[in-house]
Amino acid sequence: MNPELRLLKSEIIRLCSYPRFIHHQWFVKYHLEIVERIVNEACQFYPKADQELLQGLIWMHDYAKIVDFEKKDDFTVFEKAIPMLTSFGFTTDYISRQMKALSQIENKLKEDINKAPLEVKILSSADGASHFFGPFFEIYFAENSSLPIEELMLSNLKKIDKDVTRKIVIPEIMKAVQTRIKFLKEQNGILPKRYLS
Numbered sequence: 001m002n003p004e005l006r007l008l009k010s011e012i013i014r015l016c017s018y019p020r021f022i023h024h025q026w027f028v029k030y031h032l033e034i035v036e037r038i039v040n041e042a043c044q045f046y047p048k049a050d051q052e053l054l055q056g057l058i059w060m061h062d063y064a065k066i067v068d069f070e071k072k073d074d075f076t077v078f079e080k081a082i083p084m085l086t087s088f089g090f091t092t093d094y095i096s097r098q099m100k101a102l103s104q105i106e107n108k109l110k111e112d113i114n115k116a117p118l119e120v121k122i123l124s125s126a127d128g129a130s131h132f133f134g135p136f137f138e139i140y141f142a143e144n145s146s147l148p149i150e151e152l153m154l155s156n157l158k159k160i161d162k163d164v165t166r167k168i169v170i171p172e173i174m175k176a177v178q179t180r181i182k183f184l185k186e187q188n189g190i191l192p193k194r195y196l197s
């Protein structure tokens, strides 16, 4: 990892640790590091992917949520990170490529991610798939425990559907989560027709 990326990674880990960030207890270990692992494994299938761009996206793709949770969908929050990226030594060209990719990831609900560049597809797929590994859905229950159980389960089913239909587009990553999707749907109320066969 080059020095700029090392500085970015440690700064994002530092920002995630503030208690004002609702997910501070788990976000690095059970989200960002899982995304990192999936991206790195996926790159074995896609050796032409721009590694530098992807490594930056791993640590930047949730920047808005980490620094200003209320504005997590506001792209101007990402643009406010430009001076920080410059101070770490990233070039203007790299930063503009990073911003373009981040805006494509943020537009996932409006634009078809299948048409995005390879690096955006890999990051988006790893981001969606990360929810199927580790305690993501249990954490949602814990963080929203005042809501009725049926409402929590319906919300989780919607999240599963969004990840599968809008975020995961890399076939190797989609394949890796298939059995987990079925299991998680059961855990959130889609019970099987039979239990013993």
Ligand SMILES: [Fe+2]
Binding pocket: 031, 035, 061, 062, 127
């Ligand atoms: Fe994410």
